[in-house]
Amino acid sequence: MNGGSASGTLSAMPTPAVGGERLPVVVARSVSKTFHIPEQRVHTLKERALHPRRRLRNVDFHALRDVSFAIEPGEFFGIAGRNGSGKSTLLKCLAGIYQADGEIWRRGRLSTLIELGVGFNPEMAARDNVVMNGIMLGLSPREARKRYESVIDFAELQEFKDLKLKNYSSGMHVRLAFSVAVQVDADILMVDEVLAVGDAAFQQKCFDVFNDLRDKGRTIVFVTHDMGALQRFCHRGLLLQRGNPVYLGEPHEVADRYLELNFGRDGQAIEATGDGHSGDGEARVVEVWMERERGERLLSAPQHQRVTLKARVLFMVDVTDPSASVYVYNEEHRAVVIATTAVDNERTGQFEAGEEVVFSFTFDNVLAPGRYLPVFQLAHRGSGLDVIDRFEGSFSFVVTGPGALGGLVDLPVQSEVSRVGVPLTPSPRA
Amino acid sequence: MSVQTPAYESLGRPIRGPRAISGGWRRFWHLTFNIAVMQWKVRFYGSALGYLWQLVRPLLLFLVLYVFFTQIAHIGKGPGPSYDYYGAQLLGAIVLFTFFGEATMGAVRSVVENEPLVRKIQFPRLVIPLSIVMLAFFNLCLNLVVVTIFALAAGVRPMLTWLELPVIVALLVIFSAGIAMLLSALYVYLRDIQPIWEVLNQVIFYASPIIIPVVTVQEHLSPTLFHIYMLNPLAVLVQQFRHAFITHATPNAESLLGSYAALLAPLAIIVAIFAIGFWVFNRIAPRVAEDL
Secondary structure (H helix, E strand, C coil): CCCCCCCCCCCCCCCCEEEEEECCCCCEEEEEEEEEECCCCCHHCCCCCCCEEECCCEEEEEEEEEEEEEECCCCCCEEECCCCCCCCHHHHHHHCCCCCCCEEEEEECEEEEEECCCCCCCCCEEEHHHHHHHHCCCCCHHHHHEEEEEEEHHHHHHHHHHCEEECCHHHHHHHHHHHHHCCCCCCEEEECCCCCHHCCCHHHHHHHHHHHHCCCCCCCEEECHHHHHHHHHHCCCEEECCCEEEEEHHHHHHHHHHHHHHHHCCCCCCCEEECEECCCCCCCEEEEEECCCCCCCECCCEECCCCEEEEEEEECEEEEEECCEEECCCCCCEEEEEHHCCCCCCCCCCEEEEEEEEEEEEEEEECCCCCEEEEEECCCCCCCCCCCEEEEECCCCEEEECCCCCEEEEECCCCCCCCCCCCCCCCCCC | CCCCCCCCHHHHCCCCCCCCCCHHHHHHHHHHHHHHHHHHHHHCCCCCCHHHHHHHHHHHHHHHHHHHHHHHCCCCCCCCCCHHCHHHHHHHHHHHHHHHHHHHHHHCCCHHHHHHHHHCCCCCCCHHHHHHHHHHHHHHHHHHHHHHHHHHHHHCCCCCHHHHHHHHHHHHHHHHHHHHHHHHHHHHHCCCCCHHHHHHHHHHHHCCCCCCHHHHHHCCCCCCHHHHCCCCHHHHHHHHHHHHCCCEEEEEEHHHHHHHHHHHHHHHHHHHHHHHHHHHHHHHHHHHHHHH
């Protein structure tokens, strides 16, 4: 489906009407959205009266450009992109909150979770809010009242149901709101990044519910920048960049491209300038880059391949047996990998002034998907604290892969399930 | 997978964006009614005195005006039978005007204040100002009960013309709803609508036969000016209420305007305001979520 091209264009249009029977539930055809943002807000009659001839200029902001796709019944569809890429705008257009250019079709009852608990009144107890929110989401008052008990049960708020909402913790608030939205029995559930607020257990519960709904043939449209969730739950994803559809298709491909967009640098390895250097300056790290085994330079490293980090160093004076080290920092500024020549090869040799040397560190890439910043350090022989040059350049690389389970590294792990005993008493269901 | 163009024709009609009215009348009604009930509960459940509190304002206004105009300015004790039951007439008129004020003043900022709803949920936008009108209507109904009790206590006897009350109230609601729609839409773009309307509201109060009985107004105005005075829909409705509900001694709207045909003018204004209000609101509804 992705056509194998790396040029970053929108891949094939999905096929909504295969066999003519399964009509898609959500279809977008060349959906665009432009916001007219006035340069100067004129908000009063007085201003208009005082400056009747002032031309009010608008700045057009193209939040979405020509987005087309079709979502099948029972599909779990992810919309990914950086902040400001237009993903939330797209969701609001699909939900009918914004007026979009182009055409959108939707079949079936819609429930939205664009913000949890919109319309919740802090002065009222759970019951009134649940009923009201249900009505807002499209239920009739009778249906909304009927669902109240199951909503409260699902939210696990039985003991707090008579409490006014203003006395709820934010977690309880979220649980209640989510519970209403999923109990509406909608055919299509549109979810914005609202689940980030709950704790881990609640998030897991949410996704369990999503899986459940998906199994029941409900359709879920899910906006996120959590690539882990996208890959674990979505059947298909759409990647947006500055309002343009960049990729539509496989979730792990969406995730890879998202990481590239987010963290990738457009040039090759960055030449060392004056910045980012520290040390006595007897040598200088000129360039840092990453290679595949065949010598091909990389900006993104797929998981579980052998990659090499290299640094080219120019010696200014004669140096004997320096040690070279690399620190690979992750986004949280923790050194995930530290390697040094001092371990394998304490005597690296004599280098003359003017000589250029390349130091290499090769490893199996078991790093978790994300961005990494390698820092090279050259030190005099000994403790390693006598630094010649420490280079914190701006070269960073991105590790891509489908894993994203949240660990620091993704070691090749074998899992196994084996039965070691039978229950002593037969289970009642047997 | 092969590339196919979706059969767009088979999909039926595309969805429309946000509208003033959408999703069917049932949903529209449920939303308006339930939002109004919710706000009603919020307002009255919190305090033990509940409903009494919202009655305090018109009653207090009534008391001040009543004492002032009967004891000091002596308007309420003017000559002629049209001053009969001045207290009941005054209270009824104040209650009607209180509804008008609550509905319109409450609606002005409603769309802007409900920004989270407008931006996050798809629902017919017109629900917002109309739920405010409905909330004011709930109050009006209860207040009219008080007015009835007050009138009966003052010696007013039930009359057949009491049956006109639903028509008067209905026209008042339509008129107020028209203004509510208009103001709430305009306020999104022109924030000084609120102070302007506060002033206008006061003007309308004095341009209606609330304190000063209509016969006194008629005596002091030239026929042309008085005719303009009687074009004010609120003046017509309030006066007709005084006539139909309190005492036939005060003239009805028809006799003041001269003919039934002349009644069409204020009626036309009511309909026109409603139509304009709806038209304006309908125009801003699709884009209001992004213009807030």
